[in-house]
Amino acid sequence: MKKSVILLFVCLFFVPVFSQENIKINYKAETFGSLASGNNTPFWMLFHNWGVVPFNSTNFYLRGAAFGNHKINNDWSYNVGLDIIGSSPHEFSTIWIQQFYGELNRKSLQLRIGTKEDYTSFLDEHLSSGDMNISNNARPVPEITMRLNKFVPIPFTGEHVFVKGDFSVGKFSDGKWMENKALPHGRSYAKDVLLHHKSIYFRVGDIEKPNDIQVTVGLKHFVQWGGVLYWYAPNQTQYIVTDQPHQLQDFIRVIFAQKGREGSSGADKANVAGSHSGNNLLKVDYKLKNDDRLEAYYQHFFEDGSSMNPRSFMDMLLGIQYKSGEKQLVSNILFEYIYTKNQAGSIHFVTPAPGDEQHAHLENKETGNDDYYNNVDYIQGPSHFGRSMGTSLFLSPEFNRDHYLNFKSNRIIAFHLGLEGYILPPLQYRLLLTTGQSMGRYYMPFIKEKTGFASLLELMYSDSRFSDFDFKLSLGYNQGEFFGANSFGGGLTIIKKGIIYSK
Secondary structure, X not given: OHHHHHHHHHHHHHHHHHOOOOEEEEEEEEEEEEEEOOXXXXXXXXXXXXXXXXXXXXXXXXXXXXXXXXXXXXXXXXXXXXXXXXXXXXXXXXXXXXXXXXXXXXXXXXXXXXXXXXXXOOOOOOOOOOOOOOOOOOOOOOEEEEEEOOOEEOOOOOOOEEEEEEEEEEEOOOHHHHHHHHHHHOOOEEEOOEEEEEEEEEEEOOOOOOOOXXXXXXXXXXXXXXXXXXXXXXXXXXXXXXXXXXXXXHHHHHHOXXXXXXXXXXHHHHOOOOEEEEEEEEEEEEEOHHHOEEEEEEEEEXXXXXXXXXXXXXXXXXXXXXXXXXXXXXXXXXXXXXXXXXXXXXXXXXXOOOOOHHHHHHOOOEEOOOOOOOOOOOOOOOEEOOEEOOOOOOOOHHHOOOOOOOOOOOOEEEEEEEEEEEEEOOEEEEEEEEEEEEEEOOOOEEEEEEEEEEEEEEEEEEOHHHOOEEEEEEEEEEEOHHHOOXXXXXXXXXXXXXXXXXX
């Protein structure tokens, strides 16, 4: 993967030097520092930033990035990017490459190779509690992605029905981190895990045109597969190692959610190859006066077929949002309700034991206990370097003090409020307020429900008199075990943006 990214980066950047037109190269320099009480940075200061803020209560980082764009003609263009971060002791490193990618674009079609902070969810990037599958909480995974990067009209529909989608393969880069975390303490883990995800969305109407309403429906599919599994057997005080098949035929099984072949783990052969999850989305946008918008959305998370049972659809992220077309005191506000207690029921009963005629009638009927974000093979679930790739409200493995890499809290009820606007033309604010309770997991429930409250207030100041400098003050506070522990702290971010070359 690294060699492919380097080759594409070099080709896209240096091959077309004969054409010096329509080229733009930007830079971004950033520094951040924070202090907090307790053992870790306040909850909402850790998330919505692609995993760059260190977990420890006192930290800082320096960041430098360059991004290039070359428009070859009306149809073809390419983008490249390099982003490097150095920080105080982090969970995984002190210096790392956060982004390194090349993109080749032809009209609405895009091919990308590399690692990029790319937010593709239909939920608000800054105010939402987080998409259930892929948010902006963890470091991005190195991937090769082909996608339609915007909605395009489906032929013969009179530009009333549009489609958008993507298809991606990648490889997690946190194997060494997990090994360092788990191996000294006899915990199970997996290395060299592969990633596949795809999505397709359909939209009726276009709110940017005279239409007053548009409806979006779609499906996302997310899979962890392949890799090497290290399952710790306590009775034998040693690891049982399984090298999962990862050939083309195995990838095809993963794409179509088929059972694993010989050589796979027992779970893959009994169920499907890899750990599968996804979500269904329904979103309605209504255009008000003065370009104001009202949006409502429903997202249902699923782990397997049992999650598609009608009774499981009570597990949801339900939201409503108002966006103003003007910069005012309240420019954007949303409210979300998150419920994940059902998980297709508490019982997982696929096949009765031999001779158990008393329960034979339950065969293939009670297949609940989906245990969101947890898998017997891929212990870390949908996380990267210990942070959730989906919702942050399922407390990430990074919070575990016992060195287990799983998600210990996935049956929750939560209420979330996000708010942003302008106090003065150059002074913007963002406010996040979340409260919730967690019951743990069906397999391992908490003896007593864990509750908590988390908040974040950010003030962003941007003024042309300061030569493209932006300043951000962050204040975070959380209380209760739902969010890990009590913590109060603040941070300061200084950002400088500019143009290196433009012609």
